[in-house]
Amino acid sequence: NAGVTQTPKFQVLKTGQSMTLQCAQDMNHEYMSWYRQDPGMGLRLIHYSVGAGITDQGEVPNGYNVSRSTTEDFPLRLLSAAPSQTSVYFCASSYSRFSTDTQYFGPGTRLTVL
């Protein structure tokens, strides 16, 4: 199993550009989520999904969209990038929606918005 994969590893955008961060898992996990990691702030939940076709907002959803058309994929879209979105983005998945399950994290995407 590849686990949780994320692409790209690094990305530089100009203000106003849009892009999609890709996340895929091959473990047939029901729950997937996106976090951003900023210095001194830990990880903050952006959006999450408890199954295909079901998504919900986390703590910091503004400026991001998600969809979950398949169990495997959970892309994160930046609609109009802003410098405040410069961050490291992590995708995570777990077997079920129950919070006792272990979350598996991808290696991250380091995004810089100029």
Added chain:
Amino acid sequence: AQSVTQLGSHVSVSEGALVLLRCNYSSSVPPYLFWYVQYPNQGLQLLLKYTTGATLVKGINGFEAEFKKSETSFHLTKPSAHMSDAAEYFCAVSEVTGNQFYFGTGTSLTVIP
């Protein structure tokens, strides 16, 4: 929303010394509790978790944590630090009836040879 506090953003210990990383949560109902480790340029890995049962939880790499309800704490310890333990450590909580996780700000552990 839940709140997680990790005291000390940077902790340094000598190799072979005790590691103690502190975590407190704010909740009237005890949540589920987790410790994750992040090595440089990598994603997070689960060290250990407390859901129910025994309050002393053992994890990987010799780490353990004790849930103390009266102190709303879940401190992480390891009796003897190893150089390979140098990493960032995150405490996280989730509500028993929810499916969102809340992370602390992290503690960077340095191990001095």
